[in-house]
Each structure stands twice: as C-alpha cells, then as structure tokens.
Amino acid sequence: MLDNISSVEDRPLRLVDLPMPVPERDQILVRISACGVCHTELDEIEGRVPPSQFPMILGHEIVGRVDALGSAAKKLKRGDRVGIAWINWTCGRCSFCLEGEENLCETAGWTGKDAPGGYAEYTVVQEDFAFPIPDEFTDVKAAPLLCAGVIGYRALRLSGMADGKVLGLYGFGASAHIVIQVAKHKYPNGRVFVFTRPHQKEHQDLARKLGADWIGATGDTSPEKLDCAIDFTPVGEPVREALRNLQRGGRVVINAIRKMTPVPELDYAEHLWHEKEVKSVANVARRDAQEFLPLAAEIPIVPETQEFKLEEANEALVLLKEGRMRGAGVLKIAE
C-alpha cells in the first residue's frame, strides 16, 4: 500500500497484512489472481492524481474470482472469473450517468484511487462494476486489457479512425500495442504510423511485429498526413507534434490522465487552423469494457506482458517510469 505522495524511485509501496474485506449488499469479494501495472499508478504516487485517502492500495486492472457475495448481489456466483477496471462506482443519476457518459460523472469513484485496488490478494466491488472475462485469456493476459485495452479502445473510438485512413500513435506502450491490433482488425485497409522515443528500440520492434506501416521518432515528419492520432505519452511535446502532422479536419486524442510536462505553445496557423481538433479521453465507461473484452477475444488480442510478483511492484513501477517495460507489466498474485 501507499502511505503518502512520494517519488517512484524511493520504492514507496509497502507489503502489509490487512483484514479480509467484507462484501456489503450488492458487492462481491474477489480473490485477485493478477493486476496490471499502469502509468496512472506513477501519477498517483507522485501526486499528479493523488489518491483521495491514505493509505491506499493501488491497481485498477484486476482479474480474479468471485469468492463471496453480499446479501443483495445476484448476478454472479462464487468462482466466476471477473475483471475490475478503473471505474469503481458512479452516482447513476446525473446527466452524464443517464446518457451513458458515466466516465464523466462528477461523483464517480476510481479503483485504486478512491477505493482499494488490485495490488492485493482480495478486494470488494459492486457487482455491476465487475466484468466477465472471456475464456480465451489467461488471468495475466486479461489484466492489461482492463485499462490499457479498454481505454485504448475508447480512444480509438473517439479518434474518428475509419477504414482506409491513416492513424498515428505517439508512444508505444501497454495501450498503444493493443490499439494497433484493434485498428488492424477493424480497419484492414487503414494504415498505422507509430512514433516512439528514439532510443525505444524494443517498442519499435514490437510495433513492427504488430504490423505498423511506418515507424519513426516523435519529432519526425510523417510520410503522409495523419487523418487522426492518439497520443499515449506522459509528456506534452507529442501533442504539438501530432497536431503538426495532422491532416486538415483531423483529430488528436490524448490518452493520458496527466502530463508530466506542459503541452508546448501552439501556433494557431500550423497546429489548429483547418478545423483540427484536440480531445482528451477521461476514464472509461462500463460500456467500453463490455464491448472491448469480447472484441479482444474475437480478434484475438494477445497482450505482450512482463510478469512480476506482488512484492516486486516497486521495481515494476520503476521500469515503467524509465520506459523499459516491454508490453504491459502484470503482477501475478495467485494461480
């Protein structure tokens, strides 16, 4: 668990024994088998997205099995395999919730930030916020689908990508390497251009293996204008770069909860004129998880994963921060 805002390099997560959580009313108790390691944990630890209380158990890409049910929980049964994602609860009554944009609900709570998350052996969640995991996936391979995959799917949906178009991906980590597989499946005549940091050879090799049509460095001019782009990076510069390479009328979607450096000043004529758009992706709705998980099984998407033990969580986060994680990091907590 995390006791306070800290630096990731200080390896701030502590392994502690806690009482077993008890599921109330419509909640379920989940015995966790795997939990993905996400960039948002870096933002939480370093205070860009601080947890709402301390200590907090981080982690929001949870795969496990239902171990017990609250008195009013009816939809699942003991032993069912479920996933828990970033969205942990919503008010269910505001205009956003009523329109299926519950990801924007002002009183929503987020797993591993407002409610204890998956860097643990057990957790509880309302049954409506637990999603069935298709049989095609192992626990470890399913974990990164629950954040990197679900939010990547949302970003791709919001980007306006269509068959025959050119999609630019800035950054090629956990989310982008899933998005490229979805894009290649849904848009067989579309092309995907990938931009990474120049030294990220492993990311570039993976992009090539997954069918990238062109690979370059952030800062390069793309061989053709991008009809749409998704920026997955934790820094500001790629937003301007994506806008510079963008086709008229195109859209850049920013898939990041916070940026570690500011988006640099934009030149209106070069970066925004001709109806270019910038849009951020905030959180995920249940619908994104419900649509994406079966699609991922159908494609099928096989996330590249690097496994760690629960007690190695600090090391995994340092690797992630340094951009040295290959694919998605996953804590393997139980069989």
Ligand SMILES: [Zn+2]
């Ligand atoms: Zn995440």
Ligand SMILES: [Zn+2]
């Ligand atoms: Zn709401």
